[in-house]
Amino acid sequence: MARSLEKLQKQYSRAVAPSGRGPMAATNNFKGKPKHSRATVGRILSYVGKYKHRLVLVALCMLLSTGASLAGGYVLRPVINRIADAATPAADRLSYLAAMLGLLAGIYIVGVVSSWLQSRLMIGVSRNAIQAIRDDLFTRIERLPLRFHDNETTGELMSRFTNDVDNIGLMLDQALMSMVSGVINLVGTLAMMIYTNIWLTLITLAFIPVFAFGGQVLIRRSRKYYAAQQAALGAANGYIEESVAGQKVVKVFNHEAECVQEFEQLNDDLRHKQQKAMFYGGIMGPVMGNTTQISYALTAGIGGVLCALGRFDVGGLAIFVNYARQFSRPINEISQQMATIFSALAGAERVFSLMDKEPEADAAAQARVPEKLDGYVIMDDVSFGYVPEKTVLKHISLYARPGQKIAFVGSTGAGKTTITNLLNRFYDIDSGRITIDGIDIMDLPKDYLRKNIAMVLQDTHLFTGTVMENIRYGRLDATDEEVIAAAKTASADSFIRRLADGYDTMIEGDGANLSQGQRQLLNIARAALSKAPILVLDEATSSVDTRTERHIEKGMDTLMKDRTTFVIAHRLSTVRNADAIMVLENGEIIERGDHDDLLAMKGRYYELYTGKSELT
Template identity: 70%
Template structure:
């Protein structure tokens, strides 16, 4: 950031800030997810009812095999056999219908929940201060909206009901096993702690690596976004190989973490499945011995062996879902980390929003630093009356842009006071304050949409005629009319089909239409060639008429007609006056104008 950005550099680090390791507070993450789901208690209750019906049909259907085998198949009776099969088919049909309805309802709940989480996350990022965007990687933020939220959705779509259904099936199946044969049930009782211990050990490792995987994925996405948007710079400096090498390191790091995450998540099912097969084999063997000794019936053994397999099935299903669950919990924690960031401070209880701002601006002994240990501005004092043009010149990092950041309350000052029309800016409603300050920044940004929509972004209720008038003020009308569809030409890719100068002219037109009484031009013409700059000077004069204007410029030709020029060095105003006064002073400004010194 010009003027000394927070953290000493843009974005605060190339690879994002995602943490690694397991979720710091899994219980809190689950509670917060529950709060979202609790809005749909009625629908979840219905889904649970169908889930219960499905489990009962499974358990009862399995037990129906005992009388069918003992009373019909083993006894050789055919009378009533067809009816018994029809009853069995009806029971399983109820289970099929219940499964369908349960899945349909939970899909609706999960998608509604994900929509709510996305809305909350997006609304949150709209409220976060500029400091957040200055220190966070854009791709890392995008990863929270895409990968992390999608993982939560996958868990809610299937894993939640699978786990709940598995628990009900386990309890119901074990109860029927006890009812069928208490001695064979002891085999299952012996294996339960083995299942729990083995699954717990794998789950512990899996959870750790899935959290690391999500952080590594966010870092990789951040680097990809940064590299793609800065591709021209990469090519200009021939850094393609360096870029590929750094991408390779991040990609390799993600591969390693994904390997362990997928490995421990993947072996959960086979390990649990093999243990369940051992339990199944022991049950069948000992049950066969009991049947041979006349201590058990064939139908009962068939049912019990089926229950034994059913008992292990939900364990396997739940263990397989742990992959999705751990990934989703890691993603949910990263999403909630954004939601927990401190938003911009609320307006004061008695914050004001007058009908009109005239534009009388005063700074009194303003001191500020992005970091407490590095002060950027030191006791800055100045004033600007309505309609005046105040220019800031000085070396890069002197604090020029920082002053305009404070004026908009993108950051709050450390000490001193900034007042507009005699009222401290902290006493204005923040939205009202920014509505009355139009900015044209050095970095242009255009949204996907028509040229007219992009200009109208400065004031959404502006008419088409006002948009055209603003474009004429900014000297943009002539080139707009040369576009394929004029003002209805659709821009995409941040206006990639326009030149840098044309994009800047649209930004100037956007500021012109806002009718804000205070105007900030931060290197607004730096991307415009000298001929174009001269061409728009009259338009800029019209734009600045009757507005309090703050101009930051490296080209001294753009500040010659300023009412007052502030020369900054190391966060202090070392000279002030108009062009002629500063030349006569023979100081830093004189050296800059005569070429004895250069702006660095």
């Protein structure tokens, strides 16, 4: 258990992607800059572009709300000047004030309503776009060939849906809007400042490089600590996740104390890094704020002097200071949103690159197919490797006549499951030929092929839903009676009836509320429901007791009748009655024949059967 902290962090900082939120999220972009921004932006726009009319409205609202805030600020100038003018009678001053306040209220109401409308419209647009992106992504993932999943972890794939898509959403909801409205604000405010007083504007502008430099220094620092904090957070989260998921193993090996100790170390490291990150993130606001105050003070001072000299009006000075204050806001906003936008673009790039992955090709999708297959399977000199460097199956040749039962036996990793993976084209062979009823499987549409091969996979998988629904997965148009009959064939009926709600019992989390053997029975029932002429049973009964197994076997006999069946089993008793048994070793068939032939051969099978070999 002596994994070093560093190693853990490296491991998890990759696995647990930062959510992109938190105090410094806006100034950080961990996953690298997008490489093809223009193409990516274009593609995002294609999702948003459907809502052109709404977007035009959004832009209009944005202009209105920015205009309102600038105009509202400007109205104060004559108000202050008139109020400060001692020459006007008090009653006139007050009625003028009242009128202007009314005008101001009107302007601000327009501003508020338009910004409300703007964000409402935009959120609608962005959520629709995100829904479409998620749909497209999921559709593509469902169609990817199995080979793709060999190289991609579930976690990585999940983070496309969670982090990356979320970030795009964040960008569309807020960042893009704030950025555009920030630019409009910036230009508008600057124009108003120049209009009010060009000299004061120049003084304010002179301060910008100072802010920029100070800000940069702080940002760089906090970015460093924030990154460290994210990595530490990832490490701690990953550790928690792993320990929770592996609770049983932890307890079996009595590792609780070590686990806690290791976690404490990670936790302490996290606290330390968080302190630093929060400190630098926290002081940034006040430091920048104070620098800004100095600039206001200076502007106000110089403006005051100008007023005293009679070259500027008090109302003008008041609104100018106000504009100057507003001026720095969009600058900060834009620079913050830039980071969000960059990380969203990087995320979008990953999402789109996944969407562009070649879906499982099916050259024969439109091929003409026979009404019904008999299930005459021939494998002719088939070789295959999951990766080019390593051949897993070498020169496999065999045949199975309709209704025959062919068994594969052999040590773990010999290639038994692989043979069945080739049969229904989970993977395509490298050389050789596989035919069913004389037709090369490459010339059969994949969905047709798979409909004709019922499989009980080695790793059982159940979905959230009732027992009935899970069995019906084997053939969606099956009636309840057919489902129950299939369950009886698989000897699953009696245990299902003993469940709390019988066939309506909900199956949770991949069947966690069932025993391993019960899960297998449901999988067999699924296959039993199918009317496919070819049946593959990969360790179908490995987890059920021998009595139940014998029970199933009776059902199986009905199931296998008239079907070509491939059986893989470690328990040799279950394959004894096969028409032919293939003994696989290292991807080669080293012996073949029926049970008696093989025993007479006194070779590998004999060793396995009589227990002279360690294997199986």
